[in-house]
Amino acid sequence: MSEPRVAMLPEVAAQRRALADLLDTLHRDEWETPSLCPGWTVHDVLAHLTLSTRQSTAGMVLRILRARGDFDWAEARAARERAAVYPPATLLAQLRETAALDRRVGMSSPWDPLVDVLVHSQDIARPLGRRLPTPPALAVPALQHVWSNVFYGRPARRMSGLRFVATDTAWVGGDGPEVCGRAGDLLLLATGRPVSASGVTGPGVGEAAARLRS
CATH class of the missing domain: 3.30.1050 (Nonspecific Lipid-transfer Protein; Chain A)
Structure with missing residues (x-):
């Protein structure tokens, strides 16, 4: 049996769904709340989380090359572009749809999806004054x-x-x-x-x- 690409996948999926449940309660203006990621809104962070199970390795590498090697800038741009295309309701459906998908971007670690959802959940919840415990x-x-x-x-x-x-x-x-x-x-x-x-x-x-x- 092959090793999972995403470590602790059932737990990662549960955290993604818990975040989606919290985001279901947001009012329209709360989507533009600045997150803990400088320059990213709550909407942007959600868009980023849906990219982690959808972007190809080749696409990610191309974005980084266009950003002259600046990974953070490339990821921020991709999140904002995705948020500009998809409204929150669509992104929430995408997050739930692939919550348990055993997929991650090439060159990343099996543990990165866990870090991603735990940290970005707090990037969203804390500025909004919402509580989403991290086990x-x-x-x-x-x-x-x-x-x-x-x-x-x-x-x-x-x-x-x-x-x-x-x-x-x-x-x-x-x-x-x-x-x-x-x-x-x-x-x-x-x-x-x-x-x-x-x-x-x-x-x-x-x-x-x-x-x-x-």
Whole structure:
């Protein structure tokens, strides 16, 4: 039996559906709310999440080449272009339709879809003031994947000299003044979201915030 292309696919599918359920409750003007991704609206983030099961590797590579190697810029442009074409209702249907599809973009890791849905769900929910809990059992493997990953900026190196401590499960990373929070909050910091969006505490928070700003 072949290995799944998407790690923890049933859990990833459940998180995609939970996000779709939350988005069903949005009012029209909330779709233009700025997300935690700078320059991305809630509508843009949803469009990005539907791309992860639809874009081809060749198409992604071509966009990156057109962006002169800037992956983040290429992804942001693709999300905005898709959001301009598809209204939220259509994108929500697409998210549900492929929630359990065992597919990911070439060159990505089997763990990237899990990170993608957990982090982007909070990119949407927190600015809207909505609650969408991140299960610790999912946040921990996502953190373990991100922590030393060059694609995510090697958080272990960027936060060297700080000790990240999960308060809702047994996960610790690094050594030094502590930054404490739920595993989902630490995952947000590890993927570059601001301290103010996570609600973490501890003597290392100020230094963590400074490093994220720089």
